[in-house]
Amino acid sequence: MQHDHTNLRVPGPTPVPEAVARAGAQPMVNHRGPEFAELMGEVLEQLKPFFGSRSEPLLLTGSGTGAQEAAVVNVLSPGDTVLSVTAGVFGDRFAAIAEAFGANVVRLQGEWGKAISAQEVGEAIENAGDVKAVLLTHNETSTGVTNDIAAIAAVIRRLVPDAVVLVDGVSSIGALPFELDEWDVDVAITGSQKAWMSPPGLAMVAVSERGWAAHRQATMPRFYWDFTKAQKNGEKRTTPFTPAVGVIRALQEALRLMHEETPEGVFARHRRIGAQLRDGLKALNFELFSDQVAASNTVTAVRIPPGMEASALIKNLRKRGIVVASGQDWLKGSVFRIGHMGFVRPEDIDGVLQGLEASVAARRLEAVV
Amino acid sequence: MQHDHTNLRVPGPTPVPEAVARAGAQPMVNHRGPEFAELMGEVLEQLKPFFGSRSEPLLLTGSGTGAQEAAVVNVLSPGDTVLSVTAGVFGDRFAAIAEAFGANVVRLQGEWGKAISAQEVGEAIENAGDVKAVLLTHNETSTGVTNDIAAIAAVIRRLVPDAVVLVDGVSSIGALPFELDEWDVDVAITGSQKAWMSPPGLAMVAVSERGWAAHRQATMPRFYWDFTKAQKNGEKRTTPFTPAVGVIRALQEALRLMHEETPEGVFARHRRIGAQLRDGLKALNFELFSDQVAASNTVTAVRIPPGMEASALIKNLRKRGIVVASGQDWLKGSVFRIGHMGFVRPEDIDGVLQGLEASVAARRLEAVV
Numbered sequence: 001m002q003h004d005h006t007n008l009r010v011p012g013p014t015p016v017p018e019a020v021a022r023a024g025a026q027p028m029v030n031h032r033g034p035e036f037a038e039l040m041g042e043v044l045e046q047l048k049p050f051f052g053s054r055s056e057p058l059l060l061t062g063s064g065t066g067a068q069e070a071a072v073v074n075v076l077s078p079g080d081t082v083l084s085v086t087a088g089v090f091g092d093r094f095a096a097i098a099e100a101f102g103a104n105v106v107r108l109q110g111e112w113g114k115a116i117s118a119q120e121v122g123e124a125i126e127n128a129g130d131v132k133a134v135l136l137t138h139n140e141t142s143t144g145v146t147n148d149i150a151a152i153a154a155v156i157r158r159l160v161p162d163a164v165v166l167v168d169g170v171s172s173i174g175a176l177p178f179e180l181d182e183w184d185v186d187v188a189i190t191g192s193q194k195a196w197m198s199p200p201g202l203a204m205v206a207v208s209e210r211g212w213a214a215h216r217q218a219t220m221p222r223f224y225w226d227f228t229k230a231q232k233n234g235e236k237r238t239t240p241f242t243p244a245v246g247v248i249r250a251l252q253e254a255l256r257l258m259h260e261e262t263p264e265g266v267f268a269r270h271r272r273i274g275a276q277l278r279d280g281l282k283a284l285n286f287e288l289f290s291d292q293v294a295a296s297n298t299v300t301a302v303r304i305p306p307g308m309e310a311s312a313l314i315k316n317l318r319k320r321g322i323v324v325a326s327g328q329d330w331l332k333g334s335v336f337r338i339g340h341m342g343f344v345r346p347e348d349i350d351g352v353l354q355g356l357e358a359s360v361a362a363r364r365l366e367a368v369v
Numbered sequence: 370m371q372h373d374h375t376n377l378r379v380p381g382p383t384p385v386p387e388a389v390a391r392a393g394a395q396p397m398v399n400h401r402g403p404e405f406a407e408l409m410g411e412v413l414e415q416l417k418p419f420f421g422s423r424s425e426p427l428l429l430t431g432s433g434t435g436a437q438e439a440a441v442v443n444v445l446s447p448g449d450t451v452l453s454v455t456a457g458v459f460g461d462r463f464a465a466i467a468e469a470f471g472a473n474v475v476r477l478q479g480e481w482g483k484a485i486s487a488q489e490v491g492e493a494i495e496n497a498g499d500v501k502a503v504l505l506t507h508n509e510t511s512t513g514v515t516n517d518i519a520a521i522a523a524v525i526r527r528l529v530p531d532a533v534v535l536v537d538g539v540s541s542i543g544a545l546p547f548e549l550d551e552w553d554v555d556v557a558i559t560g561s562q563k564a565w566m567s568p569p570g571l572a573m574v575a576v577s578e579r580g581w582a583a584h585r586q587a588t589m590p591r592f593y594w595d596f597t598k599a600q601k602n603g604e605k606r607t608t609p610f611t612p613a614v615g616v617i618r619a620l621q622e623a624l625r626l627m628h629e630e631t632p633e634g635v636f637a638r639h640r641r642i643g644a645q646l647r648d649g650l651k652a653l654n655f656e657l658f659s660d661q662v663a664a665s666n667t668v669t670a671v672r673i674p675p676g677m678e679a680s681a682l683i684k685n686l687r688k689r690g691i692v693v694a695s696g697q698d699w700l701k702g703s704v705f706r707i708g709h710m711g712f713v714r715p716e717d718i719d720g721v722l723q724g725l726e727a728s729v730a731a732r733r734l735e736a737v738v
Contacts, residue, residue: 002396010399013614024615025394027371028568030379030692061570062593063430065610069593100592193611199397201430201570201613221470221590224431224438241434242562244570244613245382246393323399 002343007351010325011141011171011299011339012064013193013200016250017257020197020343024250031245037237039252044234046255049263051188051206052179058230060203061244064170067189067203069097070225071166072135074207075187075214078102080132085121085152087112088140089328094168095135101220106131112331113143113301115294118151125159133164133214138188139172142328144290144301144337146176153183164214170194173204174258175270175298175341186211192244195266195298196258197342198251201244205230254342270297273340273349280353284360289335298341301327304334308363316359322352371712376720379694380510380540380668380708381433382562382569385619386626389566389712393619400614406606408621413603415624418632420557420575421548427599429572430613433539436558436572438466439594440535441504444556444583447471449501454490454521456481457509458697463537464504470589475500481700482512482670484663487520494528502533502583507557508541511697513659513670513706515545522552533583539563542573543627544639544667544710555580561613564635564667565627566711567620570613574599623711639666642709642718649722653729658704667710670696673703677732685728691721 001007003018016024029035040059047057060070072094076082082103084095087110099105108124110116125131134156139146153165164186169178173188174195180188186208193200207215207227215227229240258266274297278288281302289301304310310326310333317324327335338352370376372387385393398404409428416426429439441463445451451472453464456479468474477493479485494500503525508515522534533555538547542557543564549557555577562569576584576596584596598609627635643666647657650671658670673679679695679702686693696704707721 004396006396006398008397008399010401013397013400013611016397021394021396021615024568025390027373027375027390028377028382028385028562029375030377030694031382031569032379032694033687033692061430061432061435063610063612066430066593097592101590191611193397193614199393199613199615200400200611201616223466223469224435241432242382242560242569243432244568244616245562246390246568246615246619247570247613250615318402323402325399325401 001348005321007322007348009338009340009348009352010323011337011341014197014339014342016197016199017343020250020253023253024199024246026249028245031243032238036245039248040237043248043252043255046259047204050174050178053181053206055206055208056234058205058207058227058234059239059243059248060205060225060230061201061241062203063200064189064191064203065093067170067191067205068094068168070203070205071187071189072098073101073220073222073225074227075164075166075211075218076101076103076133077219079104081106081128081130082133082135083108083124083128083131084135085116086110086137087114087116087143087145088137089142090140090168090170091137094137098135113145113290115145115147115291118148118155121152122155122159125156131160131163133166136165136167138167138169138178139176139296139298141171141299142331144296144299145294146172146296149185150179150183153185157184164211171298171341175266177267180206180208186214192247192251195341196251197254199247202247202251270341273297273344273346276346277338277340277349280349284353284357286356300338300340301331301335302338304336310334310336313359316362317355320355320358322355370717374690376691376717378707378709378721379692380706380710383566383708383711385566385568386712389619389622392622393568393615395618397614400612401607405614408617409606412617412621412624415628416573419543419547422550422575424575424577425603427574427576427596427603428608428612428617429574429594429599430570430610431572432569433558433560433572434462436539436560436574437463437537439572439574440556440558441467442470442589442591442594443596444533444535444580444587445470445472445502446588448473450475450497450499451502451504452477452493452497452500453504454485455479455506456483456485456512456514457506458511459509459537459539460506463506467504482514482659484514484516484660487517487524490521491524491528494525500529500532502535505534505536507536507538507547508545508665508667510540510668511700513665513668514663515541515665518554519548519552522554526553533580540667540710544635546636549575549577555583561616561620564710565620566623568616571616571620639710642666642713642715645715646707646709646718649718653722653726655725669707669709670700670704671707673705679703679705682728685731686724689724689727691724
């Protein structure tokens with residue numbers, strides 16, 4: 001819980017521990033000086049285990065959508081055939097970005113709330129023809145579904161060995177295990193305001209050797225997001241343009257906390273918390289939106305009970321100091337979403353469950369009166 | 370001076386007052402909730418007088434270069450003839466972005482360290498043919514020169530009334546008077562880490578009616594920077610993608626301080642401080658890089674005295690707690706730059722001058738020994 005005792009349970013921006021917030025508020029430093037170089041060096045090193053990659057991550061100033069755009073424009077060319085594997089708002093957004101920049105996007109449209117299987121992806125690739133790239137969502141924040149990237153990437157590699165695999169890990173990396181090198185993924189993106197318990201404003205990207213090779217051929221227009229500029233400056237432990245220094249400072253402290261807990265400890269806590277929340281919701285007779293086998297351990301979408309208004313429930317929870325998110329797109333009004341990534345402990349989830357129980361009871365009472 | 374007593378005098382990121390840093394470290398809030406809506410409403414309203422515009426500014430998550438890219442891709446189409454008026458690193462960057470996205474860029478290359486006159490711009494327009502847009506730099510951060518945007522914009526309006534005028538005000542707006550409506554400028558950009566005494570990560574943009582009309586016709590590819598998305602969400606006092614909430618919180622506090630001082634008071638302080646620094650430098654026999662009639666009141670480029678190493682001087686100042694910036698591009702090694710925008714007081718400038726005097730004296734002593 002944050003230092004104002006709000007139980008902020010939206011799937012980003014997530015709560016920032018007081019020590020992390022304080023670290024972000026340290027006096028400003030020159031991003032071309034030695035203090036920043038040391039800071040950046042530590043952050044890059046500490047990020048690597050969470051990306052599951054020996055490669056040096058890139059730091060970009062922007063939000064998760066900016067990182068999606070960066071991934072697309074850095075490895076694709078206009079006219080490239082791109083398979084978009086999507087079953088939610090963020091998968092759709094990834095596809096829309098590729099289309100805006102001139103890719104020929106073929107969609108594998110999965111059912112919202114369900115995982116997309118490696119087999120379905122394989123079939124879609126065989127139907128799509130010359131697939132240059134595949135856009136995947138590791139954890140779909142709009143539905144609370146985690147996809148099996150390892151299995152999907154393996155099928156892609158078998159069918160189209162040279163295709164670049166772009167993974168939106170905005171709401172997964174740092175909370176769920178991710179193995180860029182082992183899974184043979186090419187570009188993975190994440191954002192400071194999700195699993196990293198840091199304020200929004202910073203995107204982190206990891207790129208494989210195949211990703212860098214694709215980058216050198218890619219002709220989509222780019223300047224601000226250019227990976228080459230980020231990488232060349234990164235070697236000198238700076239950034240091509242003024243970075244979000246405060247957010248990087250916050251992230252440094254957050255990463256120290258995460259390494260103190262160990263990556264495995266962080267992942268295990270997210271698994272436990274996810275199960276705790278789902279069990280608690282079921283005990284209160286709430287219906288989960290997503291398929292249980294694919295249930296995300298960072299965000300849960302819950303159906304609004306029959307006869308209840310989404311906005312009334314959200315407002316009622318807010319009165320109790322609990323902030324949850326509404327449904328997105330066509331799910332607006334029929335689901336609400338609970339974020340449980342980053343700075344989250346069992347007692348925060350207890351608080352949400354108690355708040356939900358009380359909100360439902362209050363409603364029943366109103367109905368009786 | 371910051372709370373760690375460092376005299377951070379680079380032209381961005383600039384020092385952040387302790388109250389502003391503290392405001393930025395408040396507990397996180399949902400960017401789709403009422404607290405954020407109130408915050409954003411206040412910030413937009415308080416920004417307007419500094420843009421000199423009745424239009425509602427847009428908030429984008431990114432650095433100044435991101436805002437340059439946003440300005441270009443939102444109002445131009447590939448193939449458009451664009452006049453780039455440049456005499457420094459940031460003017461060149463603005464042109465490079467327009468080229469990267471397919472504009473036909475014609476350059477008016479001014480001499481570095483000098484202002485570019487309205488007459489030169491008029492002649493360049495007459496030579497360039499069908500100019501759709503003009504890229505201007507209000508304050509060139511690499512040379513410490515302020516251009517007369519009012520006069521230049523007036524000539525552009527007379528010769529090509531429908532051309533859109535894009536102004537990079539990254540290191541001017543908030544410190545130097547700017548009048549988007551009165552000067553008939555179409556897109557003006559700035560960044561939180563300059564005059565606004567806030568951490569980096571947030572760009573602010575103002576757009577004229579003509580700019581919006583051009584936007585509706587513009588076909589350069591865009592998604593993350595799209596003005597329509599920013600504007601539609603802005604009306605609901607939110608942003609299309611997760612914004613840099615902490616930086617916006619910091620900016621709210623900084624704007625309160627700036628309005629307490631009044632915009633005119635802020636501008637007058639920058640004028641006084643600029644003169645104080647230039648007079649002090651001359652008294653120490655330092656030679657200014659820029660033409661005195663065009664000297665910037667936010668950043669000053671100073672020639673490295675003969676026989677002195679730029680890096681040695683910068684290191685010597687750093688030992689005294691004063692952080693200045695090196696020269697950029699071909700000026701690296703021959704100038705250093707002093708930032709004096711945002712959180713800057715006469716005593717900070719006294720400190721810089723004393724540090725310079727001591728550094729030069731130390732060097733003389735070394736030379737004698």
